[in-house]
Amino acid sequence: MSDLRIGQGYDIHRLVPGRRLLLGGVEISTAEGIGLLGHSDADVLLHAITDAVLGAFALGDIGQWFPDDSPEFAGASSRDLLVRVLSDERLTGVRLVNLDCTVIAQRPKLMPYIPLIRKSIANLFGVSFEQISVKAKTNEGLDAVGRGEAIVAQAVILFER
Numbered sequence: 001m002s003d004l005r006i007g008q009g010y011d012i013h014r015l016v017p018g019r020r021l022l023l024g025g026v027e028i029s030t031a032e033g034i035g036l037l038g039h040s041d042a043d044v045l046l047h048a049i050t051d052a053v054l055g056a057f058a059l060g061d062i063g064q065w066f067p068d069d070s071p072e073f074a075g076a077s078s079r080d081l082l083v084r085v086l087s088d089e090r091l092t093g094v095r096l097v098n099l100d101c102t103v104i105a106q107r108p109k110l111m112p113y114i115p116l117i118r119k120s121i122a123n124l125f126g127v128s129f130e131q132i133s134v135k136a137k138t139n140e141g142l143d144a145v146g147r148g149e150a151i152v153a154q155a156v157i158l159f160e161r
Helices: 044-056 078-086 111-125
Strands: 004-017 021-023 026-028 034-036 095-104 132-137 150-160
Touching: 004 044, 021 034, 021 044, 026 111, 044 078, 044 095, 044 111, 044 150, 078 111, 095 111, 111 132
Parallel strands: 095 132
Antiparallel strands: 004 034, 004 150, 021 026, 095 150
16 A cells, blocks of 8 residues: 655745746746745745645645745745755655646736746656646735735645655
């Protein structure tokens, strides 16, 4: 019998002028020159995915591993942080079955970037494109996300040992 592990991740970051917008390791160009505010590069999608991985193995959360008050992680690449988690010895012998993600953003429009984001994440995990799902939604003008002030990401991941 296989050992299945499921994890769920969530993150939100504020949109601000003068920052790069990275989602799933892909730079998204915006006419407004906006990006996500954060201690690291603020890739909200990779943060949610990292939390999902950690949750699947009951290893805490991204804030415990990479505190946002630590100078060591100022401006850190979210790709590098996820790779550090995936390299942890407690994940030895596990295989990603699938990853399902949702990015909620009123702006910018993400549909043209979805294939690139899926490929980027698949490469990080060393799996096929078909094992990675990324969906883009809006908040229909409601709350901070709907007003274009923030972006939310959610991730659900399944591993098999």
